[in-house]
Amino acid sequence: MHPLFAPSALRPVAACVAVVAAAFPALPALAVEPFTVSDIRIEGLQRTDPGTVFAALGLRVGDLYSDDKGAAALRALFATGLFKDVRLEVEGNVLVVIVDERAVIGAVSFVGLREFDKDTLLKALRDSGIGEGLPYDRAVVDRAEQEIKRQYLSKSLYGAEVVTTVTPQERNRVAITFTMVEGDVARIREIRILGAKAFSEGTLRGLFDLRTPNWLSWYTKSDRYSRTKLNADLETLRAYYTNRGYLEFNVESAQVTISPDKQDITITVTVREGQPYTVTGVRLEGDFLGKEDEFKSLVRVKPGEAYRAEDVAETQRAFAERFGSYGYAFARVEARPQIDRERAQVMLVLAAEPQRRVYVRRINVAGNTRTRDEVVRREFRQFESSWYDGQKIKLSRDRVDRLGYFKEVSVETNEVPGAPDQVDLLINVAEKPTGNLMLGAGYSSVERVALTAAIKQENVFGSGNYLGVEVNTSRSYRTLSVSTVDPYFTADGVSRAVDVYYRTTRPLNSIANTFSLATVGSAIRFGVPFTEYDTVFVGVGVEQTRVVGNFGLPLKYITYATQYGADTTIVPVTIGWSRDDRDSGLNPTRGGLNRVNLEMSPFGDTQYLRTNLQAQRYFPLGPRFTLMLNGEVGVGSAFGGRPFPVFKYFYGGGLGSIRGFSQSSLGEIDNTGAYLGGTKRLNLNTELYVPVPGSGNDKTLRIFGFTDVGNVWGDGQKITGNSLRASVGVGLSWISPLGPLKVSYGVPVRNEPNDRIQRFQFQIGTAF
Structure with a gap:
């Protein structure tokens, strides 16, 4: 045995020596003769579990040690990232592993943080390798500091400073503190466009999303500089010219300068127009x-x-x-x-x-952290193992988007390596909250404040099913209902809806009264899709209506109760058709919604037919304006020699009808002064949406002007032009975090002295 390896000697084998020996076997003086490991001892551990070292070491008692195995063990131990230094030493046939652990991060904290959410920033840092319990690496911390500074720059906080402090703690731990001095936001003070001759500088500046400060800057943040936004604005400028014949238009330069105090930004764009073609x-x-x-x-x-x-x-x-x-x-x-x-x-x-014809091998879904794969896949019209069809893929993407469960939906087409005639499709989705709290209110001198509320979840447990609860506290119309919809009750896309409800109806009255119509019922209906946009609905239900109380009871209610009794049970059967080809359910700009609904009661205590027709259309007027036209007609008739049931009357006035009038205040007026509604209804609505001045091209915040025309007529009343009610007004539409919000102020322009006026109304969470 070589004297260097005598049992009485301590033979260090440094990590660098082992690596060199493995790399240069021609240096026998640095080599260690192989031996059988009788024991393995680990020294220097403070927090790391010994099992982690043994697992990475790759050597066990009884194994034959060699330089190659020693070098591999060192590399594996360093690769764990837990140690600053690792050495191997030999005492006889005992292998000694000496480690110097890296410090572990004991805490991460922030001082002066206001612009970013603390939890979001902590998660981002942890994903980058900085978090409690992770090994401390100064290089990673420095990179994180620079990235935080870049994020402040993206928020136009050019004067922001970030200082990192590392404080040693017990048991080889460190505390990392990021101290921020955020400063004030830098504002765009001036935007210049040089070289423009065909169009005025003001016209071209109006195309930009970036703007100088105005009264809406607190909401739009359009006065904060962003390189991404500037590039988008330059593309908008280029499109403006090239869509007017200036084929050779070019942006020569775009210079951004900041004041010495880092508070004011000036943007100067130089263009070359060329000539129109x-x-x-x-x-x-x-x-x-x-x-x-x-x-x-x-x-x-x-x-x-x-x-x-x-x-x-x-x-x-x-x-x-x-x-x-x-x-x-x-x-x-x-x-x-x-x-x-x-x-x-x-x-x-x-x-x-054309290149080559291909077929789709596989369809994958990504980004659906909550929604199940099948909910997305069942909307697809492009199938696996079939020829690629671009129109079906576009239709599939639109169908997934119309679900309303995702903020973004995109489809990527990827080639399959080694198979030039195959592609894979990747559906990328970004989840959004699908639960809504919907509120509505109106104010009048008679009813004061009337509230409506609903809680709904359109994607229960990611299944694609709908569950909703609605409550209405109006003095004249109170409701409690629970609804559920399974859009794919069958594999063919037949939907099933179940409703259970209790409601009381009390007509608006000029005198105090204690009576009401109380209805309890349930219904089930099925929707059968016939095309991508058309669905036919059929359903059946059971309702029981009771006349409660008698003080102030209108004459028609007394007559009806005399003929039918105080309790009435009916079995309504419904059949309907719907066609929806709007480009968006929340903020449509084109397309339309058509609906036909027939409700008939062939059985029960009364027989009647109730018909409702609706046609709604959206027209884009340029890139920023949208015109909406809506028409709705309702007609009710009875057969069997009895009058149309009063609890199925149509009502008009208020939200979704003729704004400027109190909810359910239009129609026949009883001798007691009660507003009963009627058997015929007509609504004609026009809305013109325009951007809010100062909001740029933001379509989630718009103002609108409206004109509403219509009325409700009772039995024996003729529909004439003189009997129509009309109102005009303005409103604000905002896609808020809680849902779509509409605030309107209407002024009646055709009304009668007995009409009840309610100028201010709003609703949140529902579209018109």
Whole structure:
């Protein structure tokens, strides 16, 4: 045995020596003769569990130790990130592992933090390797400090300072404290656009989301500089010019300067306009699958008009989608303008290369942390192991988006390695809260404040089912109802809805009264989809209505109770149709909603037919304005020789009807002064949405003007133009964190002396 390895000698084998020996076997003086390990001892541990060291070491008692195994053990121990230094020493046949542990983070705290949420920042730091119980690494802490500074810059806090303090604690731990001096937000004080001649500087500045401070800056934060927002504004500026014929428009430079005190920002944009061009013609080149005429019908560019980049992009997109409908997922469509500068004309050439036809191998879903995969997948019309169809994929994406469960929905098409004729689809979704607290209120001198409230969950436990509870505390109409909807009661998409409700109806009256109509009932209905937008509904229910009390009872109620009795039981059967092709359920700008609902009671104590029709349409008027038209007609009739039941009357006035009038105040007036509603109803509503001045292009906050026309008529009353009520007004629409909020102030322009006026009304959580 070599004297170096005599039992009486202590033989250190440093980590660097072992690594060098493993890398350079030609150096025998640094090598350790192999031996059988009789024991392993670990020294230097303070917090780390010995099992962690043994697991990474890779050596056990009885194993043959060699330089290669020693070097591998050192690398594995360093890779754990728990140790600053590791050494191996040998005492006889005993392997001694000597470690120097890294300090562990004992606490992370912040001083002066106001701009960011503490818990969110702690989570982000932990994801970066800085958190209680994690090994301390100064380099990681320095990088985190720089990242926090960058986040402050993104918030326009250019004077913010971040100082990191590391304080040693007992048992080799450290406390990390980030001290922030945030300072004030830097504001955009001036935006200059130089080189513009065709359009005024004020017009071009109005296109930007970035703005100088105004009265809404506290909400929009548009006066805070962001490089991302500036780039988006420059693209908007470029689109504005290129959509007006300026094909060669270019942004020469965009300079951002900040004042010495880091409080004021000046943005200077220099542009070169070029000259406007007129399109002389459009020519197709390349492979159009022998369907040139079909593709020509998709061309949006019109010869003789100014060149519009938006029309060119729309044409390219339409071509790509049409190629996609034939299975060509990677079709290339290139626009090649041929410019004649002397004549200021351009010939547009659209060159197409379909590439190859592919089919979808697999569809994956990502980002659904709460919603189940099947809820997303059942909305897809593109199937696995079938030919790629771009139109079906777009329809599928829109259907998932219309669920209302996600803030964002996107679809990625990824090639399959080694399979040029296959692709995988990845559906990326971002969850959003699907529970809503809905509130509504109105104020009048008679009813004072009337409240409505509802709690609903549109995606219970991620199943896609709906559950809702509604409460109404109005003096004239009180409700307690529970509803549940299973949108996929069957695999074919047939929905099932169940309602259980109790409501009391008391007409508005000029005298105190104690009577009401109390209705308790339940219903079940099914929805059968016939197309992507059309659904037919059928249902049946059971209702019992009782006339409660007698003081101040209207004559019609007395007559009805005499003929039918104080208690009435009916079995209503419903059938309906709905078509909804709006682009959004919360903030629609185009499309429409059409509904037909028939309710008939062929059995029970009374027989009647109640019909309700609604047509609603949205029209975009440019990129920032939206016009909404809504019409609703209701008609009720009885058969069997008896009058139409008073508890099925239509009501009008107030929210969702004729604003400016009290809720349910329109219609027939009894001899007691009670507002009974009627058997016929007409609502015509017009709303024009415009952006709030100072809000830029924010569509979640808009003001609107409205005109409402309509009324309710009783038996024997004729629908005439003179009997119509009308109101005009203004309002505010805001997609708030609690849901859509509408505040309106209406002024009646056609009314009668007996009408009840309620000018101010609002609702939150429901659309019109």
